[in-house]
Amino acid sequence: MKVDTLYQTIALDLKKLIESRTYRPGEKLPSVRKLSNQWNVSIATIQSAYLELQSQGLIYSQPRAGFFVESAFSHLLPEPLLSSPANTFNDPGEGHLSTSLVDSLNFGPDLIPFGIATLDPNLFPISDLHRSLTRVSRRAGSEALVYDFVPGSIKLRQQLSKLCVRSGLCMPPEEFVLTNGAIEAFHVCLRAVAKTGDLIAVESPTYYGFLRAIQNMQMRPLEIPTHPREGIDLGCLNTLLKKHKVSSIMTVSNYSNPLGCTIPIDRKKDLVCMAKKFNVPIIENDIFGDLPHFGDRPSVCKAYDQDGMVLLCSSFSKTLSPGYRVGWTAPGKYKSRVEWLIHESTFASSTLMRLSIAEYLASSNYQKHLLNLRRHCASQVQQMSMIVSNHFPKGTRLTRPEGGFILWVEFPEKLNSFELHRLALAHKISITPGPVFSSQQQYQNCIRLSCGYPITSYLEQAIAKLGKLATQLISISTK
Ligand SMILES: Cc1ncc(COP(=O)(O)O)c(C=O)c1O
Known part of the structure; x- marks a missing residue:
């Protein structure tokens, strides 16, 4: 920016504060009057500075509310539209997840890891976790071996x-049941509330993973259109709950996989009310909830559940270590059934890993680690979004998640994503x-793209390569 007047200097100073994330995406800027007092310049100068930043797409104004920092993604590709799988309304459960498709996925360690939704293990607190493990195994002695x-x-x-206080919950330890990862948690919850057919x-x-579980238990999935920002379409869900006998609703309520969407608070409340009205338990998966890109972590649906209808599931796989296999559920009124199912299937689990995570959490390093991890996730998602915007074919759409580390890319209709995968x-x-x-x-x-690893120039080239392959595929199919 060329700077030769006072308002431009002020605009540049504010720009630096936005770029350094002192003012974060979505955050309100000081009012024009306040800033003019604080910086001792005229109201007109601040107004001009804000207009300058607005013209650069860095901030936006909301009538009667003031100026806000634009979303970090405002200059990127447009977002996908609300998904509307019209045919699913008529034929619930008739489709089948193709296990051969899922089995054909390849997440091998020699591949560039945009396929698997895990973080670079170097982003985890390796030495702190090792220290906790060593301390626990020394101190616990034989207790760790049972x-x-x-x-x-x-x-x-x-x-x-x-x-869980941070998720809006007030739940004593007696409400929790430990599992081997979130996968075991939602498997047992599903078995607790539903049966074959x-x-x-x-x-x-x-x-x-949900579709696999539903299919393996010979149940039938009913797909509900989901908004890329606000999650499951409640109007459509309501209509379908009136029409069909549904045994459970499965949701990833915060920074979902694969859309990265988060159900806003009011809608979380409405979803819980709807579940109560139709007497349908919700299996809520909050595995990404601790990874907001800015601000506090969002609440969970379970925070608005007075009746034990929400079975909340999560794990430390996205924040500390998928390999420890430490997960949990708070299954509300289904707790004794969930406990019985775990007793029948798994019987018991690794004591040492659970004690070790408990030791680490007690050290109060977790919140510091999360702050660091959130910064990495935000920056990786932003960088990846930028590179995708620069290299992917015209007509591509891209999600703008506010947490987690997953992007959903919608290409023009001509592209076959399995061909691209191959x-x-x-x-x-x-x-x-x-x-x-x-x-x-x-x-x-x-396609789903994982941004779990810091973006090196090697990864950047790989994204550019993907863009080229996609462009080629589209041009072949339009010939
Ligand atoms: C929504 C969701 N649930 C569960 C899992 C797996 O969880 P865990 O490793 O704790 O079993 C994943 C992994 O990607 C996930 O995205």
């Missing part, structure tokens, strides 16, 4: 009880094609 029976280590459940409402697109693998790049997120293999022209 079975950890359901509901699992009281020490860890006490820590979870404290941690039952209909399960899922977001669309949804995490293929070509990308030949260049040692892994991606996840859209159809695995639907029981009816929708989203043929979409």
